[in-house]
Amino acid sequence: MxxxxxxxxxxxxxxxxxxxxxxxxxxxxxxxxxxxxxxxxxxxxxxxxxxxxxxxxxxxxxxxxxxxxxxxxxxxxxxxxxVIENINAEDQWMITDGNDQQYEEDATAWSEPTADFSEYQLDGNSSEVPTTxxxxxxxxxxxxxxxxxxxxxxxxxxxxxxxxxxxxxxxxxxxxxxxxxRPGQVFKFKVSFIRSNPRVLHLIHAYREHPCLWDPSDKNYEDELARNIAYEAIMVRMDNRANVLFTLEELKKTIEQLHIQYALALETKEKGKLVGLAARYFAKCDYLSVSPIVTPKENEEDEDLTVIKLNFKEENLITSSFIETYANYPGLYNSALSDFTSVEARANAYRRMAKEFQPVVKANETDVYIAVNKLRRWLYNAMRRLKSKELIQKCTPQEVQYLRMCSFLPAKGSESQVLYCDYCEKRFHGDYNLRVHIFKAHQVGDLPYLCSLCPRRFDRQVDMDRHKLRSHFERKLRCEYCNKSFAVDNDLKVHTLIHTGERPHVCDICGKAFRLKLLLDHHVNGVHLNIRPYSCDMCNKTFRKKFELANHIKGHLNIRDKKCEYCDASFYDHSSLSRHRRVHKMGMS
Incomplete structure (x- = not known):
């Protein structure tokens, strides 16, 4: 059918x-x-x-x-x-309430990466209903x-x-x-050879038309411009023909999934076991035989940022101890207990787990929460692989052993995955998503993600990881034009624009160009729309940017924390200090 x-x-x-x-x-x-x-x-x-x-x-x-x-x-x-087969660990789902407020939902919390109505959050005012x-x-x-x-x-x-x-x-x-x-719009789908998906066929046909992306012998295989044009053509075709909207990064990840599925099918074919739908999909991808083989990644997470490093492939003390410790806190996984729906009780359980686990690994409550999510994702994925017969990596004997140790966890879908806010009855997946909502909407508690190296807190794991890279790890990315180094790849790309002179973000109203999208937004909001959301409590002045208000308040309080290294002069803000430094530089020249 x-x-x-x-x-x-x-x-x-x-x-x-x-x-x-x-x-x-x-x-x-x-x-x-x-x-x-x-x-x-x-x-x-x-x-x-x-x-x-x-x-x-x-x-x-x-x-x-x-x-x-x-x-x-x-x-x-x-x-x-x-339609939607998989949700990556970094995906954020947006929930819209009746006041058009949006809350980000961690798709990895308490869920297996499969399509499921539980991933949709609809309130009473929503007119959108997911179909089968x-x-x-x-x-x-x-x-x-x-x-x-x-x-x-x-x-x-x-x-x-x-x-x-x-x-x-x-x-x-x-x-x-x-x-x-758009009505009926599909944003993402996972490439799979064991489930029929017309959109996968559209992708296979669209990808085949651009050999510069997969054929090393093609004259444009190393031409970045030609490859980008090919990616753009695929995105347009998938939008027009298959009703799928891709960003460039999403398209590249989906194409990588296609190569991985082809490699798994090739391995199965060599064993003489490739039949049925997988064999038909494999035949349609015969042009990939000249492309380099892409093998599945064993672990797609950045282990350098993970404090509790769980490894299910081989026996190790950290993984075994963590599973045993987790089993002692049924309030985190048994929905029949009253503590299961209590945000404060769950937060205390994570703190106690971190304290109990400290003889093995020095971790905080957030590290335990991230490790719990990783454990549950692996568990449900391993159970699916254990039952699968085609094109999925089999479970190793050690993984089977860890599956037995996790027998205390309920099967996916057998527990309530929804937590409700005590103040407004909104529902969320994962207690950290609910804690973010309570902090932002009701000004109660703290942001949940706590850095393991300093007291700073964040509302998203990706922001916490970026903070760790910038503040607590060695900056390994060096600029090819100067001696500056960076910890985040995007920071290096933005810095490189200073040397190349590129200003990719152009104002549609006046044509002025900017290096950063943030600067363009400030320009449009402040100059063209005259939006000044930050107002001073000590006078009637308003400002476009938050740091402008902070510097203005320093003037009221006479706080001069920007000091010149050449003399005793001090200033409220950095721009005034920069203008002052020019005087010294002109004198030196």
Missing amino acids: EVCGSVLTNSKYESFRLKCIYCTIESELKDWELFIVHVKTAHYCEEEDIKNVEVTHDSPELYVAVDASEPAIAYGPDDFFE NGTTQMDDSSQNHIPLNTDEDDGECSDFYMSEDDLAPKRRRPGRPPRRT
Whole structure:
């Protein structure tokens, strides 16, 4: 069976329509034959001619015609489509409440990296409902409605059309990137040869058209410009044909997944065990035989930043001790206990675990929380690999032993994964996400992520890791133009722009260019929109930037902490000190 569309309904469940998972085309249920023709012609990805389908409807002129000679999708009866297969550990899911506030949700907390309705957080005001194929169903309205017939419906269908207010452009917070919310839009999917996914076939065909990305003998294989153009063409095709929006980084990761699946299929084929759907996908990727083999990464996390280094491949004291210690705190995994839903009780449990684990590894509560998430991710992934028969790395004997030690943990889906805020009843996945919400929305408690090397706290793990690299680790990345060194790759790229003179961020209003997106946002908000959100409590002055307000307050308090190294002069802010230094430099010259 192939899933090619979603069923939409109005709020009263009186009228139903079919909606294409690739685009915004809709039709009546009775026009299902026209709908199939549309899917097979407008969104083809195979080199097979489509079969003629007889359609006897009175209004074919409203159907968006596509050349019938184009190849079409053709899948076997055992094929099944799954939209979102995987969520990377770094992904952040956004929850929107009725006041248009957004909260970031850690997709790694208490969840296996698989598509699951529990990954969607919907409140009572939301009109988006996840469907079985991973697309988003509109509850009370359907955007971009394009009917395939003109027959009037018996029921009330006004809910399918957008009002003038709905068509009006939505205002967003200045500086925030536009949200990608096309109806039915799929942002990511995991490449897999053991589950049928039409979008994987689209990717295979699009990738094959650009040998400069996979063929070392191609003349443009080392040409960065040609490769970027090829990536852009693939992104456009996946957007138009498969309704998938990629960033460049996401596309590169997805292509890497394709190479890994091909390598695993090749290994299985050499053993004479490659059959079924995996064999068909492997045959479609035969052009990758000339490409370098990409092997799966054993551990994709940056172990240098992990205090508790769990290793499940071989027996070691840290992993064994951590599993045994974790088993002594059922309030963290047993949903039947009252402490399971208590944020404070869970925080205390992490602190006690860290103290109990200190003879083995000196760690704090955040390190324990990160290790718990890593353990649970590995556990559910290992259980899936243990049951799998195709194209997934088998569990080693030591992993099986650790699986037995983790038998106290409940099976995925058998426990409640949702925690509720005691102040506003909002729900979150993972206690750290809830703690961030309580701190920001209700000004209670502290930010959860505590640096293991200093007292600073953060609301996201990625920010904490970046802080560690910048403040507590050696700066290994050196600029090729000067002697400066950096700890974060993005910092080096931004610094290099100073030497190259590039200013990639251009204002759409006045054309002024900037090195950083942040500077462009400050320019647009302060100059063109005159947004000055920071106001002084001691006078009536307002400022565009937070540090400008801080320097202004220093003036009120007569705090001069910026001192000149050549004389005794001191200043409120760095810019005044820089202007003063020029006087010394001119005198020296």
